[in-house]
Amino acid sequence: DGGITQSPKYLFRKEGQNVTLSCEQNLNHDAMYWYRQDPGQGLRLIYYSQIVNDFQKGDIAEGYSVSREKKESFPLTVTSAQKNPTAFYLCASSIGGRGLGNTIYFGEGSWLTVV
Amino acid sequence: AQKVTQAQTEISVVEKEDVTLDCVYETRDTTYYLFWYKQPPSGELVFLIRRNSFDEQNEISGRYSWNFQKSTSSFNFTITASQVVDSAVYFCALAPTMDSSYKLIFGSGTRLLVRP
Numbered sequence: 001d002g003g004i005t006q007s008p009k010y011l012f013r014k015e016g017q018n019v020t021l022s023c024e025q026n027l028n029h030d031a032m033y034w035y036r037q038d039p040g041q042g043l044r045l046i047y048y049s050q051i052v053n054d055f056q057k058g059d060i061a062e063g064y065s066v067s068r069e070k071k072e073s074f075p076l077t078v079t080s081a082q083k084n085p086t087a088f089y090l091c092a093s094s095i096g097g098r099g100l101g102n103t104i105y106f107g108e109g110s111w112l113t114v115v
Numbered sequence: 116a117q118k119v120t121q122a123q124t125e126i127s128v129v130e131k132e133d134v135t136l137d138c139v140y141e142t143r144d145t146t147y148y149l150f151w152y153k154q155p156p157s158g159e160l161v162f163l164i165r166r167n168s169f170d171e172q173n174e175i176s177g178r179y180s181w182n183f184q185k186s187t188s189s190f191n192f193t194i195t196a197s198q199v200v201d202s203a204v205y206f207c208a209l210a211p212t213m214d215s216s217y218k219l220i221f222g223s224g225t226r227l228l229v230r231p
Contacts, residue, residue, distance in 0.1 A: 040124075040224075041224075042221035042222055042224055043221045044221075045218045088158060103162055104162075106160035106161075106162075109159060111158075
């Protein structure tokens with residue numbers, strides 16, 4: 001089935017550790033995104049990538065890093081510099097290109113908790 | 116400013132009632148896109164509808180309908196004859212076109228609880 005797969009679903013991180021959240025899509029989408037969701041709030045953009053080997057910071061990129069070595073994959077690393085990483089993280093993708101306003105499709109999300 | 120406001124934090128209705136979720140947006144762009152997503156307890160955001168700023172026709176899909184009014188910058192969502200399975204958080208989102216990031220600007224969401 002086509003879709004966006006995030007792993008792990010639940011992740012616990014100790015203080016000072018870096019963790020990486022995986023995101024893979026088989027929709028042949030050019031653009032991929034990472035959003036963060038805090039309880040009772042909307043989603044905020046962390047990073048996005050419009051094409052392989054290129055990515056840009058979103059609104060809350062501090063303490064996070066990404067890579068886009070393959071079209072299908074857009075992993076997110078939550079570094080120890082992120083002061084309040086406990087949240088729900090959603091990966092997404094869209095056709096991208098010049099067609100602005102393309103529908104963005106989301107994965108099932110990953111819960112990260114700092115212990 | 117680019118902003119989406121969902122003033123209703125939580126709505127509770129009894130099954131079979133109709134319910135309207137409000138969405139008000141702000142944008143400086145003349146061309147933009149509006150979306151609604153559903154987030155069930157499992158967490159995944161499910162795409163419901165996409166509408167561009169030049170299409171003000173109301174849309175109906177089964178029990179769902181959307182009312183887009185540029186004059187009031189609103190894009191409201193109505194569920195007719197609500198069902199328990201409609202219980203979820205619903206997000207309205209705006210995609211401005213002057214911003215080349217393709218990003219979506221989300222409202223804070225409305226939690227809908229449909230009681231049997």
